[in-house]
Amino acid sequence: MVVKTTDMDPKFKYKISKVPGAEKIMLCFQCGTCTADCPIARFDDFYRPRKLIRMTQLGLKDRLLSNDVIWLCSTCFTCIDHCPQDVGIASIVRALRNLSVKERDMPVVYKELASNIRKTGYAYMIPGLRLRKREEGGLPSLPKANLENLAKLFDATGLSKTLGRVGT
Amino acid sequence: MPELKYLIFLGCVIPYRVSSYEISARKVLDKLGVELVEMPEFNCCGFPLDPINHDMMLTLAARNLCLAEQQKLNIMTLCNGCFGILNHVNKELKEDKKIREKVNRYLKEIGMEFKGTITVKHLIHVLAQDIGFEKIKKTIQKPLNPLRVAQHTGCHVVRPGKIVGFDDPENPTTLKKLIRVTGAKCLDYMDETECCGNPTSGVNSEIPLQLAREKLDHVRAVGAQALITVCPFCHMMYDLNQARIERKFNEKFHIPVLHYPQLLGLAMGMDPNELALKDLRVDTSELTNLL
Numbered sequence: 001m002v003v004k005t006t007d008m009d010p011k012f013k014y015k016i017s018k019v020p021g022a023e024k025i026m027l028c029f030q031c032g033t034c035t036a037d038c039p040i041a042r043f044d045d046f047y048r049p050r051k052l053i054r055m056t057q058l059g060l061k062d063r064l065l066s067n068d069v070i071w072l073c074s075t076c077f078t079c080i081d082h083c084p085q086d087v088g089i090a091s092i093v094r095a096l097r098n099l100s101v102k103e104r105d106m107p108v109v110y111k112e113l114a115s116n117i118r119k120t121g122y123a124y125m126i127p128g129l130r131l132r133k134r135e136e137g138g139l140p141s142l143p144k145a146n147l148e149n150l151a152k153l154f155d156a157t158g159l160s161k162t163l164g165r166v167g168t
Numbered sequence: 169m170p171e172l173k174y175l176i177f178l179g180c181v182i183p184y185r186v187s188s189y190e191i192s193a194r195k196v197l198d199k200l201g202v203e204l205v206e207m208p209e210f211n212c213c214g215f216p217l218d219p220i221n222h223d224m225m226l227t228l229a230a231r232n233l234c235l236a237e238q239q240k241l242n243i244m245t246l247c248n249g250c251f252g253i254l255n256h257v258n259k260e261l262k263e264d265k266k267i268r269e270k271v272n273r274y275l276k277e278i279g280m281e282f283k284g285t286i287t288v289k290h291l292i293h294v295l296a297q298d299i300g301f302e303k304i305k306k307t308i309q310k311p312l313n314p315l316r317v318a319q320h321t322g323c324h325v326v327r328p329g330k331i332v333g334f335d336d337p338e339n340p341t342t343l344k345k346l347i348r349v350t351g352a353k354c355l356d357y358m359d360e361t362e363c364c365g366n367p368t369s370g371v372n373s374e375i376p377l378q379l380a381r382e383k384l385d386h387v388r389a390v391g392a393q394a395l396i397t398v399c400p401f402c403h404m405m406y407d408l409n410q411a412r413i414e415r416k417f418n419e420k421f422h423i424p425v426l427h428y429p430q431l432l433g434l435a436m437g438m439d440p441n442e443l444a445l446k447d448l449r450v451d452t453s454e455l456t457n458l459l
Contacts, residue, residue, distance in 0.1 A: 020222070020260075020267060039363045043375045071219070071371045076363035077327035081337050097219045106220050109370030113216040117228075121211040124184040134183070137191065142183055143210035149278040150211055153231070156274045157224040159217070 003058065012059035019098070021091025028053045028087045034079035040072050047072045049079055049089050056092060065100040071107050101162060111168040118154055118163075121145020172298060173203040174244035174289070175236050177254065179400070180212050181247060185408065186400035188444035192429035193246055193291060195443060199307055199436055200299050205241055207232070213250040214257070226267070227274045229257035233288075234280045243288045248399035249367075251290040252324025256331050258288050290325050292398050292428070293334060296342045304349050309437035311351025314458050317431070318355050318392035319343045320383065320406070322399040323363050337361070346428060347396055350435035354396075358386040364405040380405045381413045384421045394424045394455055396431055403427060407449050424452045434459065 017025045034049040035041050041048055047069045055064050064070065070093060079089040100106070113123050120126070121144070134141065154160040182190050197204060214228035232254060236243045245251040261268045262284040272281050289297075295304065321340040329337040338361065347354040362383060365376030384406060387395050397403045407425035414421055425448065433443040434456070445452045 020264075039365060039379055040368060040375055043378045044372075068371075072368055072375065074363050074365050074368040074376075075218075076323040078323075078361075078363070080328040081330075094218060094222065098222055101220045107371050110216070110220050113370075114220065117212045117217065122183070123180040123212045123216045126180075126183050130183060130187070134187065137187070139187070139190065139194075140206050142178070143207040145211050146209050146278075149231075152277045153224070153227050153274060156277045157221055157227055159221045159224045162221065 003060065007060055007062065009059035009061045012061045013057050016056055016092060016095050016099075019091070019095040021088040022095045024085065024087045025053065025056060025092055027085040028057065028083075029085060030054060031084060033082050033084060034087075034089045037078050037082050039076060039078070040074055044069070044072060049073075049093070052096070053087065053089060053092060056096065064096055065104060068107075070096050070100060101166075105166050111163070111166065114159065114163055115168050118150060118160075119147075121147065121150060172201055172294075173205065173241060174294065175207060175239055175241040176204040177207060177213070177232065177243050177245045177247075177250055178210075179245065179247040179250040181249075181400040181404070186403055186427075188430070188447035189246055189400050189403065189427040191444040191447075192427055192433050195438060196429045196432045196436060197294075200295075200304065202294070202299070204244070205239065207235060208239065209235055213245075213247075213253045215249045215253045218253070223270070223274065225253065226257055226261075226271050229253050230261060230271045230275060230282045231278070231280060233258055233261070233286065234275065234282055236286045237283055240285075242286050244291060244294050245288070246291050246398075247401065248290065248322040248324040249401055251288060252327075252332075255288040258284070258286070259331060290398070292321075292325060292342055292346065295346055301345065301349055304346070304432070308350060308435045310435055310459065312431070312435050312459060313351045315350075315352035315394070315455070316355055316392055317347060317352050317394045317396050317426075318357050318360075318387045318390065319347055319396045320360070320364070320402055322397065322402045325398065326361075343396065343398060343428065347431065350431055352431065352435075355390045355392050357390045357392070359383070364399075364402040366401045366405045369405075376405060377409065377413055377416060380409060381417050381419065384410065384413065384423055385419075387423055388421055392423065393458070394426050394431075394452075396426055396428050398428050410450050422450065424448065424450045424455050426452070
């Protein structure tokens with residue numbers, strides 16, 4: 001990978017380090033334990049947690065935020081448990097995703113999940129058949145969401161605005 | 169002995185696709201004298217929104233925690249994902265004043281405030297810690313001695329170890345012990361702690377299927393007659409997707425995947441139908457014929 005100094009944003013790492021869970025980004029000394037133990041890295045040619053951390057330290061912001069691989073992490077948290085420097089790798093990946101959403105876009109699946117939660121409180125649209133089966137099987141009816149309050153929280157956290165911008 | 173009364177947090181995956189877990193869990197918990205109270209209101213734990221807006225995840229989780237505080241009850245989840253998020257946020261808000269104040273500012277919009285008065289547990293904590301192995305043993309009427317099974321504990325009920333602080337994330341043994349109580353043999357296999365991969369399936373369907381195939385391969389290699397899970401999301405990967413994995417990789421696994429309460433219920437002498445074994449995709453009749 002060719003790295004040009006003009007592509008680097010020296011302040012980027014400080015911005016990321018302000019995100020809860022990502023504070024220790026500068027402690028990474030590139031041992032590669034995270035990549036070695038990552039289940040996703042074993043089956044993908046490009047997802048390498050160590051590389052994502054190095055790119056963040058170098059401030060290669062545009063390359064990171066526009067790269068689909070940041071969405072591959074399965075949040076198994078093995079990297080967090082195994083890191084000898086206690087770098088919250090999965091939390092840094094989450095910080096990169098959040099920033100990518102703020103400045104760019106998000107994968108379709110997250111638009112769907114967010115939209116379902118806003119409409120019903122549940123992340124998936126639960127089919128009527130399932131609800132009828134619950135009743136027939138003697139299961140208690142599902143608790144309802146308070147949609148009015150949920151909408152207020154979507155607004156307060158800025159998520160409504162984000163979803164509006166990306167067309168959801 | 170703590171009072172065995174919990175607010176049950178079902179989450180989204182269970183009512184959407186995995187009712188068999190809920191049906192069997194309610195049955196065995198009732199037999200063990202556990203009282204379950206339904207959530208008065210509900211919203212998703214927040215897990216799916218963490219990648220797009222961390223604050224919203226914190227706030228959704230905190231809202232559920234506030235509802236439990238109002239009921240003065242501890243939460244019990246059946247899903248690893250819900251447990252991971254609710255427990256993590258509960259601890260973080262209790263310990264970190266800055267984050268608590270931020271989340272409480274959001275909650276103020278809806279007249280709520282996080283106080284930090286309850287705890288969050290997963291089904292296996294309730295079984296192993298609150299009920300205890302001795303009491304479970306007393307309910308076993310039909311020990312499953314002929315069975316040899318393998319377990320998949322999953323990720324968020326043990327990792328990150330520093331936050332969860334339960335069991336050994338490198339070698340979790342709670343579920344193994346819970347399986348042994350039923351009389352079944354629990355076999356060791358390669359890479360037991362490997363993730364099911366399901367959280368990635370929304371953006372990439374290939375990788376999770378490869379991970380699940382590998383898991384099923386390792387479970388088959390030791391001769392396990394079933395795989396036992398305690399998370400609806402992991403369960404979907406191995407049961408619902410097993411036929412797809414077999415087609416894709418030209419394999420034949422035929423490994424029934426049972427929710428732990430189904431296994432326990434069988435050992436308690438309950439009927440397979442009562443435990444919704446028929447709702448599983450991989451046929452379990454060969455397995456139940458052994459009993």
